[in-house]
Amino acid sequence: MNFSRIPGHQEVIAKLIRAVKEERVSHAQLFTGPEGCGSLALALAYAQFISCENKQASDSCGICKSCVKHEKMIHPDMHFVYPVIKKKGSSDEPVSDDYLPAWREFIGCSPFRSINDWFAEIGSEESGQGMIYTAESSEIIRKLSLKPYESEFKIMAIWLPEKMNQTSANKLLKIIEEPPEKTLFILVSNEPDKIIPTILSRCQMVKLPAFTADEIKSYLRSTYGTTEKDSEDIARIARGNLLRAINLAEKDESAKQHLDNFRTLMRNAWKRDVIASIEWADKMATAGRETQKNFLEYSLRLLRENLMLSLKQIRNELVSLSGEEAQFSEKFHPFITTGNINSLTQEFNLALIHIEANGYAKLVFLDLALKVTKLIR
Numbered sequence: 300m301n302f303s304r305i306p307g308h309q310e311v312i313a314k315l316i317r318a319v320k321e322e323r324v325s326h327a328q329l330f331t332g333p334e335g336c337g338s339l340a341l342a343l344a345y346a347q348f349i350s351c352e353n354k355q356a357s358d359s360c361g362i363c364k365s366c367v368k369h370e371k372m373i374h375p376d377m378h379f380v381y382p383v384i385k386k387k388g389s390s391d392e393p394v395s396d397d398y399l400p401a402w403r404e405f406i407g408c409s410p411f412r413s414i415n416d417w418f419a420e421i422g423s424e425e426s427g428q429g430m431i432y433t434a435e436s437s438e439i440i441r442k443l444s445l446k447p448y449e450s451e452f453k454i455m456a457i458w459l460p461e462k463m464n465q466t467s468a469n470k471l472l473k474i475i476e477e478p479p480e481k482t483l484f485i486l487v488s489n490e491p492d493k494i495i496p497t498i499l500s501r502c503q504m505v506k507l508p509a510f511t512a513d514e515i516k517s518y519l520r521s522t523y524g525t526t527e528k529d530s531e532d533i534a535r536i537a538r539g540n541l542l543r544a545i546n547l548a549e550k551d552e553s554a555k556q557h558l559d560n561f562r563t564l565m566r567n568a569w570k571r572d573v574i575a576s577i578e579w580a581d582k583m584a585t586a587g588r589e590t591q592k593n594f595l596e597y598s599l600r601l602l603r604e605n606l607m608l609s610l611k612q613i614r615n616e617l618v619s620l621s622g623e624e625a626q627f628s629e630k631f632h633p634f635i636t637t638g639n640i641n642s643l644t645q646e647f648n649l650a651l652i653h654i655e656a657n658g659y660a661k662l663v664f665l666d667l668a669l670k671v672t673k674l675i676r
Contacts, residue, residue: 300340300343300344300347300369300370300410301344301347301358301359301361302316302341302344302348302357302358302359303358304340304344304410305337305340305341305344306337306510306514306515306517306518306541307337307510307511307514308336308337308341308507308508311341311505311507312341312344312357313357315345315348315505316348316357319348319349319354320354324349324483325502325503326475326478326482326483326484327475327478327483327484327486327501327502327503328483328484328485328486328502328503328504328505329486329487329488329491329494329499329502329503329504329505330342330345330485330486330487330488330505330507331487331488331489331491331504331505331506331507332506332507332508332509333507333508333509333539333540334489334540334542334543335411335413335509335510335537335539335540335541335542335543335544336507336508336509336510336539336540336541337410337411337507337510337541338487338488338489338507339410339411339412339458339487340410340411341505341507342456342485342487343369343406343410343456344359344410345485346369346377346454346456346485347359347365347366347369347370349450349452349454349483350365350366350369350374350376350377350449350450350451350452350454351363351365351366352364352365352366364449365449365450368449371403371407372402372403372406372407373403374449374450375448375449376447376448376449376450376452376453376454377454377456378439378442378443378453378454378455378456379395379399379402379456379457379458380395380431380435380438380439380455380456380457380458381395381398381402381417381431381457381458381459382414382417382418382429382430382431382458382459382462383395383397383398383421383429383430383431383432384418384421384422384429385432391434392432392433392434392435393432393434394432394434394435394438395431395435395438396438398421401420401421404420405417405420409545411541411542411545412542413542414429414459414489414589415553415589415593417429418587418589419553429462429589430462430463430464431457431459431460431462431463431464431467432464432467433464433466433467433470435463435467436466436467436470436471439455439470439471439474440470440474442455443455443474443478443479443482444479446481447481451481452481452482452483453479453481453482453483454482454483454485455482455483455484455485456485456486456487457471457484457485457486457487458487459487459488459489460486460487460488460494460498461488461489461490461491461493461494465495468494468495468498469495471498472495472497472498472501475498475501475502476501484502486498486502491504508539509538509539509540510539510540510541511539512531512534512535512539513534515530515533515534515537515539515541515544516530516531516533516534518541518544519533519534519544519548522548523548523549525548533547533548536620553590553593554597555623557593557594557597557598558597558601558623558624558627560579560582560583560594561594561597561598561601562627563575563579564576564579564598564667564668564671565631565634565671565675567579567668567672568668568671568672568675569634569675569676571672573669573672576665576668576669576672577665577668579664579668580661580664580665580667580668581661583660583664584660584661584664586660588654588657588660591654591660591664592651592654592655595647595650595651595654596651598647599644599647599648599651601624601628602635602640602643602644602647603644604620604624604628605628605631605632605634605635606632606635606636606637606640608628608629608632608635609632609633609635609636609637610637634675634676639674639675642674643671643674643675646667646670646671646674647667650663650664650666650667
């Protein structure tokens with residue numbers, strides 16, 4: 300992964316390059332920013348640059364032995380930790396290496412990926428929530444006890460450390476406090492506020508801004524060949540979120556499914572059809588835990604956008620709805636007002652909290668449907 304493949308963040312990239320060349324690389328760094336800011340891609344490019352045998356002025360060479368191995372995700376001094384899924388009926392805690400072939404293929408397709416994409420890749424529909432389990436801590440300690448094979452540094456990249464359970468996070472803290480010699484930690488987080496404060500305090504923060512509309516438009520035109528108008532429309536809707544822009548460019552099917560589920564919920568609520576609401580809750584309960592969470596987060600966004608429409612804030616820069624969403628919202632938005640938006644948002648957030656806590660999904664979604672029925676009128 301080269302820096303040149305990232306459509307922006309030139310100021311941050313320049314600082315990272317300067318730190319490497321001046322040998323001022325912190326042993327623990329945390330890459331974070333708004334959703335879709337490309338933090339994972341930047342972390343991968345940074346790791347490749349650190350190990351590159353023929354560094355250029357503004358990027359890794361891309362052709363040396365180290366760069367080739369980094370591109371293939373097989374460099375012996377580059378280690379990865381990421382959330383994984385425990386299989387149904389298994390008492391063993393999985394570790395990242397159990398999914399390493401899938402991870403290499405996943406990142407190889409595109410470095411701009413989301414946690415939802417990853418869970419879909421490894422089959423979250425068949426089990427519970429993805430996380431980084433306690434067993435991973437022993438693997439981290441084992442790997443970092445080894446000396447570097449080919450590069451000056453061993454690099455441990457941890458994607459979404461906020462997904463670590465408490466035991467695993469505490470063990471990671473001890474390793475970061477007393478790191479093995481020639482070891483670098485690169486953490487990539489979407490929600491740094493969920494990382495234990497003692498880990499945060501020991502990491503150098505690398506904060507990334509959202510991409511600009513021009514950067515997203517340029518990326519879409521060069522990668523997907525989208526027209527100027529389509530690129531402008533998608534960039535406006537994405538609001539700096541490159542992952543959302545990519546999903547729109549690829550006509551993401553999961554977003555369509557979320558819209559269908561949201562539309563069904565609201566129609567049942569308006570008709571006060573309790574039987575249909577029960578059937579809807581039963582259907583939602585069969586979805587994977589991650590899909591359920593994604594739906595609730597999607598619904599919160601759609602509620603927010605419809606409130607903007609109800610308040611007549613219909614300027615392009617204020618409303619970000621795709622084609623089908625816009626068509627649905629044209630008729631739906633009058634039902635979302637300042638009188639019910641706070642209560643609706645509270646109920647969807649509460650449902651999200653219960654799902655994250657492994658609540659009984661059928662009851663959670665039925666309760667949500669009944670509360671929406673009361674609030675939508």
